[in-house]
Amino acid sequence: HKSLFLAAAYVILIFGIQHFMKGLRAYSLRPSLTLWSLSLALLSAAGACRLWKLMIFILSTKGFKQSVCSQSFYTHPISKLWAYIFLLSKLLELGDTVFIVLRKKKLIFLHWYHHTTALIITWYAYKDMVAGGGWLGVLNYSVHAIMYSYYAVRAAGFQLSRLIAITITLIQMLQMLAYAVINVFIFYWKEDKVCHTTWTMIFLSFIMYTSLLVLFCNFFFKTYLRNTPKSKGE
Numbered sequence: 001h002k003s004l005f006l007a008a009a010y011v012i013l014i015f016g017i018q019h020f021m022k023g024l025r026a027y028s029l030r031p032s033l034t035l036w037s038l039s040l041a042l043l044s045a046a047g048a049c050r051l052w053k054l055m056i057f058i059l060s061t062k063g064f065k066q067s068v069c070s071q072s073f074y075t076h077p078i079s080k081l082w083a084y085i086f087l088l089s090k091l092l093e094l095g096d097t098v099f100i101v102l103r104k105k106k107l108i109f110l111h112w113y114h115h116t117t118a119l120i121i122t123w124y125a126y127k128d129m130v131a132g133g134g135w136l137g138v139l140n141y142s143v144h145a146i147m148y149s150y151y152a153v154r155a156a157g158f159q160l161s162r163l164i165a166i167t168i169t170l171i172q173m174l175q176m177l178a179y180a181v182i183n184v185f186i187f188y189w190k191e192d193k194v195c196h197t198t199w200t201m202i203f204l205s206f207i208m209y210t211s212l213l214v215l216f217c218n219f220f221f222k223t224y225l226r227n228t229p230k231s232k233g234e
Helices: 002-023 030-062 064-069 079-092 095-102 109-128 133-155 162-190 199-225 229-233
Strands: none
Touching (some): 002 095, 002 109, 030 064, 030 133, 079 109, 079 133, 095 109, 162 199
C-alpha cells in the first residue's frame, strides 16, 4: 500500500535531516512556522464545519449507528471533497516534523509515531471506504483546528496559559478514546453485515488507537502531572 511506503520514506527523511543538522546551527523559521500552522488551522476549521453539517444531519435523521456505518462521507458531493482533502492533509502534516528537526527541537516518539500511523490508517480507510470514516474525519479536523491555532499563536511569539496546552492534550486523549469506542461498535456491527469494514482495518485501528491513547496518557503524566524539580524543592 502506498501509505506504507510514504510512512517509511517520512521516517527515513526526518531522521536523515536530524542527523544532517547535528553539525549545523538551528534555523528559526518562526514566520514560516506561524504561516504553516495558521494555514493548517484554517483548513482544519473549514473541514470541521463542512463535515459537522453532514454528521449532525445523519445523527438527527438516522441516528448514531448510521452516522458510523454510512458511507456518505465518501460519496456525498461535498463531504467526499473534504474526505479527499483530509487524506491529503495527513501528508501535509508531516511537514510539522520537518520544522522540528530543522529548528533542532526535541523530536519525541509520540510525535512521529502519531504522524506515521495517522497517515497509514487514513489512507487505508479511504481506499476501502470503511465504516467510521465520517467520525475519523470530523473529530480530527475539529481537534486540529484547535491544535494548529495554538501552534500558530505560539509560533508568532505569544505566551499562552499552560492550561491551554493541558486542555489540548486532554482533547487528543479523548479523541483516541472516542475512536477506540467507535471501533468496538464497528466490530460488533460488522457481524450483522451492517457496517462495511475489513479485518485489516479493525486490527490496524485497534493497534493504533490503543497505542496512541497509552502514549498520550504517558505524555500527559510526564509533562503535566509528574513533580518537577522545582516543586520537589518547595
